[in-house]
Amino acid sequence: MPNPLSIATVCLSGTLDDKLAAAASAGFDGVEIFENDLVGSSWSPKQIRERCADLGLSIDLYQPFRDFEAVPPDILEANLRRAERKLDLMAELGTDTMLVCSSVSPDAVDDDDLAAEQLHQLAERAAERGMRIAYEALAWGRFVNTYDHSWRIVRRAGHPALGLCLDSFHVLSRGSDPSGIRVIPGDKLFFLQLADAPRLRMDVLQWSRHHRLFPGQGAFDLTGFVQRVLGTGYAGPLSLEVFNDVFRQSDPGGTAVDAMRSLLVLKEKLGIGDLPAAPPLAGYALAEVASNDTGITDTLAALGFRATHRHGDESVQLWHQGDATLAVRTGATTRITTVGVASTAPEVLLQRAEHLLAVPAESGVVTPDGTTLTFTAELTDVDGEDNETDLLTGIDHVSLTAPFDVVDQTALFYRSVLGLESEPEAEFAAPFGLVRSLSASDGRVRIVHNVAMLRRGEWAPAVPDPQHIAFTTTDAIAAARAMRARGAPLLDIGDNYYDDLDARLAPPRLAELRECSVLYDRDEHGEYLHFYTHILGDRVFFEIVQRIGGYAGYGAVNSPVRMAAHRRERLNANDHRKFR
């Protein structure tokens, strides 16, 4: 019998009815009812119980009950009264486990015996109703803030209705060693809450309340942690408890699917899932751009692409160069519509994506950023021959965009469906605000998402969210020269950039970089030369990149310069149009 999958209502946006519907729709087995969600609901506990039953959801936990233990007698009496009210409510709700988190109260004292004794009393009251108490050490608990400390108190209390709740955030945020979990008997682990988080150097309470993520979206070793817990024989739910400012205000349907996907991938890593394994990728089969702007095809021609025909679809034209294939489809709005990957087992990729709750599309799936992802058996080799004069050798990366409130689920989606590894995240100050740049790669297929953080839209650049496709070359300077000679609309980079580059890095061939508007970066592995086209159809541009040595990034340091140059080019073009 596998561990049920559960989610705390606090993970999701909306009122309780929205949250329950979203959890059920994403396939969760149960929920933790977060007190504030119940307090704000017009449904009685009995109605909530009925609604959950209708949706096929068990109510696995009621939480949180705060500041209970290790207090003077008068406060204990008030706390027991408070607890009795909540146990009454739980009886109506039809749930049997209450989470009690370690006290942060100024009324509490540092006395493990007293805490154990008072928790024993509470457990006794719960046991009388056939209920039980799961005690959890908050990472910022006043006296009890590590799991081993909470376990000592539970063991000392020695009541069968008192056990532990473990929360991965509280354990891993403090850097506690989870290997001690193996000394806890599985039947004394009453509940397991899971949350990931980015590594942030900040107050742990604020970190916990605002920045938790679903497993696999942060920096914690959730796999190792859950392995320890399952090793004890714990048979209860794997339950998500994620406080996240963005999830709190996003469509709960999407968040619940994202949450479930994170658990499916976690189970795969634990070796207990039934996901079809991701087969290796051969590379990009193609990228497709929809547009009615002839600038796209004119530019492809000037970049050295050759147009060919595709059988059976008049609205699509295929362009080819080296191993790069670009499809251009008729479409009123210019955007990257499809990313096609090639694999030895495309049907397994599709099955895997469907297991991961992807929305099906023709020969592939729709991703959370709206792009279609297709799976084919082979690289698209349209004309069957490579041309010796080709300037470009393939696709290096595809750079997409996503609103800030779906980017974490978008990144998880691409990684988990395609079996990519996350790369270090970049954050940079662009002229119009901060940009987060997330990427994932298997060395052949690289997917980048650039996200404008906090964007509200009233004050924005000429092109708020451009997408681009980057092609590889073995000689960026020669390629730029040849493309300019053919009239390609390449982006001009100002002298200030090269003067600064000279001061900072003094790169080789500076004069040629400057002459050709080729940008430059360097890391400990190698060098990166890259240049850009104008923005076409108000949305899409192309990049040409040369990786020398093992350069691992995407030239993020140069992105603000590119953005300023693109804006200037757009304003000039608009002025030109105005006066024409």
Add this chain to the structure above:
Amino acid sequence: MPNPLSIATVCLSGTLDDKLAAAASAGFDGVEIFENDLVGSSWSPKQIRERCADLGLSIDLYQPFRDFEAVPPDILEANLRRAERKLDLMAELGTDTMLVCSSVSPDAVDDDDLAAEQLHQLAERAAERGMRIAYEALAWGRFVNTYDHSWRIVRRAGHPALGLCLDSFHVLSRGSDPSGIRVIPGDKLFFLQLADAPRLRMDVLQWSRHHRLFPGQGAFDLTGFVQRVLGTGYAGPLSLEVFNDVFRQSDPGGTAVDAMRSLLVLKEKLGIGDLPAAPPLAGYALAEVASNDTGITDTLAALGFRATHRHGDESVQLWHQGDATLAVRTGATTRITTVGVASTAPEVLLQRAEHLLAVPAESGVVTPDGTTLTFTAELTDVDGEDNETDLLTGIDHVSLTAPFDVVDQTALFYRSVLGLESEPEAEFAAPFGLVRSLSASDGRVRIVHNVAMLRRGEWAPAVPDPQHIAFTTTDAIAAARAMRARGAPLLDIGDNYYDDLDARLAPPRLAELRECSVLYDRDEHGEYLHFYTHILGDRVFFEIVQRIGGYAGYGAVNSPVRMAAHRRERLNANDHRKFR
């Protein structure tokens, strides 16, 4: 000769041309050119110099130059080469002061003598060109991270072209005592950068890069700090350097005005400004709602207001009860249009607002949240008599909304124009995301702003940003009963709330609170009873509040419950309409 007012280009969003135009338009005397802004600009340094001259802006500083001092000889040589390039650029730019911030480089060593010696060399190179070096201790500098340490090095270097740059953030974020500033001769203080910030428990580098605010918007004692600096005889610019994620992406025109306003208020606090002092307020003269929804006036009647006429404007009806006056104006969109305050010297308030760059409006000014603020000599006493059966005694507060990216400037605007004091900020998790609640008060006039953080708009409650007016009563339960009896559309609160309230606070008269849907809160000073109407015209609702004792808040703990209830009421109303 007063200290000039300056702003770093990094404070503002956009490309360099946007930033310079905004700074000039807000009346700044000069700018600090932030290197990245110049590197991304297509204007040559000479063109930037000319543009600034045209705009009447001096270029007061070029910044930052990083990781210079206390390094081995080969790196010193490279650093001097790098510095020479930047001094060349400054010559073209026509600025004479370069900011060098203390090193964070792994190549640096902990050797003050070496740092002083190398800075002396740099200062010598600058002096040859008639330029100078302002050395600044970053709060996270590797070896030099306090202003007194940077001063010891500058003194040791003993070069006339080497002085200090002080930055309030770097000093105050570390809790350094600024009183030591008085030992620094004013002519060795080459530059002063000002930034405020909220008190955050996080990594100081991240705090500095993302969360700085303009003076008066955070928790630092900027007044005391600047007093110390001016006490040395420092005669240079008061220059803002604020890294803020929100300002980075907001309209730079609004941000620059906000920035200037913060400096004008700071100068007033320093006793060196020329702002007309804020006269005391007598209270609210009125609040005006625009609406064509008869629900507004029906509700006012049921709350016990009496309609009267206003001379000369047919489109406005005045409603009166106790000291509360509400104007209802014909208008297609329901919203709070005007807040009127009464003062003994309304003309001084108006002058003050104009000095603070407020946009003039009829008998008042337009605030950054779009509401009009009017100033009158007296409370509006429409019918000249109070009715003994009045349930309401006056206006307690007006609660407005603002997008998250203008709320800090909005709050500063109300406070500085009206001379209010900030109250503690509340943050709570509402059903549809986090809400920040900012308020300011002088004990008579209270202005609240509720701000949905991170809202993107695709997933939102039935009413995303309601505004409300809160009236005072001396008996909330009696008022709720009487108003319900008259058919007022009061908001129903579910039993779960009262069950939880009983468990938490066990308030007196719980049964009556429950019966009348009156919410309850308590603080160390007193109690707060309050209830709400439905949302009217899709935007505005009314609150009735009873403050007992010195309760200081606004019942924020109950706001999520109110929001869930309002949503339920709206959905029910929509269902009703649908089936009608």
